[in-house]
Amino acid sequence: MTKSLATRGNGSRRRARCCLACGRKRISQIGAPQVRIRQSDVWWANLPEPLGWRPVLVLTRDSAIERLHWVTVAPLTRTIRGVESEVILEPDTDRVADRCAVTLDSFATVEQILLP
Numbered sequence: 001m002t003k004s005l006a007t008r009g010n011g012s013r014r015r016a017r018c019c020l021a022c023g024r025k026r027i028s029q030i031g032a033p034q035v036r037i038r039q040s041d042v043w044w045a046n047l048p049e050p051l052g053w054r055p056v057l058v059l060t061r062d063s064a065i066e067r068l069h070w071v072t073v074a075p076l077t078r079t080i081r082g083v084e085s086e087v088i089l090e091p092d093t094d095r096v097a098d099r100c101a102v103t104l105d106s107f108a109t110v111e112q113i114l115l116p
Contacts, residue, residue: 037065042076042096043115047108051075056110057102065112073115074107076100 037043037058045056056073058065065071078100080088085105089096 037071037112037115038062039065043073045073045108045110045115047073047075047110051106051108055100056108056115059107069111069113070109071112071115072107072109074102074104077103 039058039060039062041058042055043058044053046053047056055076057076058071058073060068060071060073076089076096078098080086080099080101083105086101086103089100089102091097091099
């Protein structure tokens, strides 16, 4: 381990992360393996107001996620308005717990490390 990594904070601090779609866990501790964020995964994110803490769908393509610190996400909501900018997700086919909509008129870009 290089000196810069060894002195980079308390190594005992762990932050559990999970993917809503498959329940995978990952730990953001230096040297510990992490689960990759993938396009079409659903994660929880704290988005700017008025959206706040909510599930989001990762829109960034897989080949770019590996090279970027940020990913583009779209919020999910159970309030389905029936507008053209929504994509409806069903529990039977789309790996979500409840029927919901991806709101594509208010997407955001967030740091990957902030997706718990």
